[in-house]
Amino acid sequence: MEKRIAVLPGDGIGKEVVQGAIEVLKAVGERYNHQFSFAFAEIGGSAYDSTGVPLPEETIKICKESDAVLLGAVGGPKYDTVPVHLRPEQGLLQIRKALNLFANLRPTTYFASLADSSPLRKEIIEGVDMLMVRELTGGIYFGQPRERREVNGKEAVVDTLYYERDEIERVIRQAFELAKTRKKKVTSVDKANVLESSRLWREVAVEISKDYPEITLEHMLVDNGAMQLVRNPKQFDVVVTENMFGDILSDEASVLTGSLGMLPSASISEEGPYLYEPIHGSAPDIAGKNIANPLATILSAAMMLKVSFGLDEEAAAIEKAVNSVLDAGFRTGDIMSEGKTQVSTTEMTEEVKKAL
Numbered sequence: 262m263e264k265r266i267a268v269l270p271g272d273g274i275g276k277e278v279v280q281g282a283i284e285v286l287k288a289v290g291e292r293y294n295h296q297f298s299f300a301f302a303e304i305g306g307s308a309y310d311s312t313g314v315p316l317p318e319e320t321i322k323i324c325k326e327s328d329a330v331l332l333g334a335v336g337g338p339k340y341d342t343v344p345v346h347l348r349p350e351q352g353l354l355q356i357r358k359a360l361n362l363f364a365n366l367r368p369t370t371y372f373a374s375l376a377d378s379s380p381l382r383k384e385i386i387e388g389v390d391m392l393m394v395r396e397l398t399g400g401i402y403f404g405q406p407r408e409r410r411e412v413n414g415k416e417a418v419v420d421t422l423y424y425e426r427d428e429i430e431r432v433i434r435q436a437f438e439l440a441k442t443r444k445k446k447v448t449s450v451d452k453a454n455v456l457e458s459s460r461l462w463r464e465v466a467v468e469i470s471k472d473y474p475e476i477t478l479e480h481m482l483v484d485n486g487a488m489q490l491v492r493n494p495k496q497f498d499v500v501v502t503e504n505m506f507g508d509i510l511s512d513e514a515s516v517l518t519g520s521l522g523m524l525p526s527a528s529i530s531e532e533g534p535y536l537y538e539p540i541h542g543s544a545p546d547i548a549g550k551n552i553a554n555p556l557a558t559i560l561s562a563a564m565m566l567k568v569s570f571g572l573d574e575e576a577a578a579i580e581k582a583v584n585s586v587l588d589a590g591f592r593t594g595d596i597m598s599e600g601k602t603q604v605s606t607t608e609m610t611e612e613v614k615k616a617l
C-alpha cells in the first residue's frame with residue numbers, strides 16, 4: 262500500500278513525539294511492505310515564526326493532498342503576547358475547520374502495567390475502555406461574536422456558544438455508529454439544566470437514538486460527568502459531548518491511563534483526510550529535554566493505520582508493541598514508578614520499534 266502522510270510537528274514536544282511516531286510508521290512500512298511517504302508542513306508558533314501566520318495556505322494544501330495528517334502539538338509561552346488571531350492555537354483550530362474535522366475520537370483504555378502510574382486505585386480503573394467523541398468544529402470555540410467591548414463605560418467581554426442542528430446531529434450520529442461496534446451504550450454529556458444549546462443537544466440525541474434501538478442512550482450533566490469519570494469510569498462506553506466539555510473531560514480521562522502522554526486521538530470528517538494527534542499540548546515545561554512520552558502520538562499513528570487505511574493488523578501490532586514495552590517496565594518520566602526503567606523519548610521509541 263502507498264500512502265502519503267502530511268506531518269505537522271508544531272511546537273515544543275510536538276516535534277519530539279511526532280519523530281517517534283514517524284519512526285514507528287517507517288518500521289511498520291518495512292515489516293508489512295507499505296510505502297509511507299511523509300510531507301512536512303508548518304503549524305502553530307513555528308509557522309508563525311517562519312511565515313507570520315500560524316496556519317500557512319501551503320500547510321492546508323499539503324494536508325488536502327495527503328491521505329492522512331499527523332500532528333504534534335502547538336503553543337508555548339513565547340507566543341503569549343502575539344495578537345489573538347495569530348496565536349499558535351489558532352493554527353490548530355483553523356486546520357480542524359479547514360479539513361471539516363467535526364468529530365474527535367479520544368479513546369481511554371486501561372494499560373494493566375500502568376495501574377501504579379494512576380493516582381486512582383486499581384479497582385477503579387481496571388478494565389476501563391471508553392471512547393470520548395468530542396464535537397470539534399463548533400460551539401464556544403468558534404461562535405461569533407467573540408471580543409472585548411465597552412458596555413456602559415465598563416470593560417466587558419463576550420464569547421458565543423453557537424450550534425446549528427446539523428452540527429449536533431452529525432457528531433451524535435457518529436457516536437451511535439461507533440457504539441454499534443462497542444458496548445452499545447452512549448452517554449450524552451451536556452448542561453441542559455442551564456444551557457439552551459444543551460437542551461437542543463439532548464433533544465437531538467433522543468431523536469437520533471430512535472434509529473439505534475439496540476443502543477442505550479443515557480444523558481448526564483457535565484458536572485456530574487466529571488465526577489463520575491473518576492468515581493466509576495467503567496460505567497462509560499461511548500461519551501459524546503460538545504467541544505469544550507470534551508476538551509476538559511478528555512484531559513481528565515487521561516488520568517485513568519496514568520498520563521496525558523498516553524491518550525491518542527483521531528479527528529474525522531465527511532470527506533477526509535483525517536487528522537491524528539495526541540490529546541496533550543506542547544508541554545513547554547519539558548520541551549527540548551527528550552523526556553516527553555511519545556506513546557500518545559505513536560498510538561495516534563496506530564489509529565491512523567486502522568481508521569484511515571484499514572490496516573487493522575498493523576495497528577494492532579503497534580498497540581501490542583506498546584503494551585509489551587510497558588510490560589517490560591520501560592517508562593518515560595510521566596509514567597515512572599518504583600522498580601521500573603526510566604527511558605527518554607527516543608529510547609522509548611526504539612523499544613517500541615524493537616518490540617514490533
Ligand code: NAD
Nearest residue numbers: 334335336337521522540541542543544546547553554595
Ligand atoms: P500540556 O498538555 O502541554 O501539558 C500539561 C502537563 O502534562 C504538563 O505538565 C506536561 O509536561 C505534561 N505532559 C503533556 N504531554 C506530555 C507527554 N507527552 N509526556 C509527558 N508529559 C506530558 O498543557 P498546558 O501546559 O496546559 O499547555 C501548554 C501549551 O500547549 C499551551 O500553549 C496550550 O495552548 C498548548 N496545547 C496544545 C494542544 C494541541 O496542540 N493539541 C493541546 C493542549 C494544549
Ligand code: IPM
Nearest residue numbers: 335336350353354508540542
Ligand atoms: C486540544 C487542545 C486545543 C483545544 C487547544 C490548544 C486549542 O487543548 O487539542 O485538546 O482546546 O482543542
Ligand code: MN
Nearest residue numbers: 508509512540
Ligand atoms: Mn485540550
